[in-house]
Amino acid sequence: MRGFASLNPRVLALYFLSVLLITMFMWNPAIQIISLLGSLLLLSTLTSAKEMLSDICFYAVLILLIIAVNLMFSHNGETPMFFLNGNPITFEALLYGAEAGVMIVSVIAWCKCLSRIITTDKFQYIFGGVAPEVMLILSMALRFIPLFKRQYKRVSNAQKAMGIYSQESRADKLKGGVWTLSALTSWSLENSVETGNAMKARGYGLKPRSHYAIFKFGINDFIIALIVIAFTVVVLISSSLGKLDFYFYPNISGFDLSYLSITAYISFGVLTLMPYFIETKEDIKWKFYISRI
């Protein structure tokens, strides 16, 4: 644990909350693109290059899909490109779809970063005092995803070893996948019963119960929290004054280029790029120390 991830979990939660909310609710292409850039850069420090590449391919396909869906259902806009079944397919709808796609992709990428950085023990620390039961259930539910993945691989390997669904054909693979999934469902039911028994056996639910945490709130955490709050407030003020408004329909409105809106874009840019800079700084430091050995 180093760099950005070593900050106090509460500060990290504040950071992700503010970035996610701004990304989701500010309907402005500049904000979305900055957000996408920041999330992808941070993700690149957290995952391998191969995984990153496959993620980016998935994101590109998702954006194209959202554009296509928006073109089919939204016909508003001043510049029709052609007409489909008597309704126009417009350039504005294309851009609107791209904007929505970028927004969804950047939210997905931020959430992926969040799950990598705020691990379940940190979640327990953040919400453990307020709602320990809910948090325990949530973290157990989230744990099920990697567990499920691992078991899926095991079952399908076993099936392959027995010689079923082992052909190269895609149709056969699909059929095998469905069967594996059905086996997996019964396994997960059994597993949850076992977990419940194990918890009971270890005395879960007995009264005198406490929890401990190893996280401290240092001066670094304080500074970062202040920065996050200050920049978020700048963006919120700017948007509440209508400086970040952007319209796609009926025709595309331009960006507002007053000092306040530019300040808002810059502060949001700093906010989203901050973790990446902290990470790279740590990286450079590490390499520097290694070079001196």
Place this chain on the structure above:
Amino acid sequence: MKKDILIIFSAILVVAALIMGMDFQSVDEYYLTHIDDIKPDSQTVFLSIDCKTILENYDKLDDNLKFEKYVPKDGIILKKTEYVLRKGDTVFDILSRAVRHNKIQMEYKGANETAYKSAYIEGINYLYELSCGEGSGWSFLVNGKMTEYGCSQVKLKDGDVVEWKYTCNFGEDLKQADDKEMK
């Protein structure tokens, strides 16, 4: 491998069927509509489109539509014009022909997409349903009266007057205007 080829082939078939069912038109093709010339013996109807109620509720209108090209100063998008009535023409047919001829933007949901088995006009001249408050949308009057049917269910006859009006209050504001005219 055989199965793979079969699946790819059937996927291509489905996509081809989807594309065959679509009707592609270029922008010029769409606006190129033939309006019959009015002859002494031809049956005609009158059509007008206006959004006068928006002028009274201008503060409720979406900010991106507060321009004169979307809401004209007098509220009239298409002034009362005479069109030739073809046999079996409905209110929707006349509107669709008129907006194409005058190059006015219009978006609709086809009769098979709605629950009422009638076409629904979502927006004319970039003014959409819900653009001006919660009860706003397009409505039509035939000979000054509202009908209980959808626009592609009402068949027209010679001399009918069709008015497409934008309402900001579920059509109530259009009825009031009628009453005033009656008095």
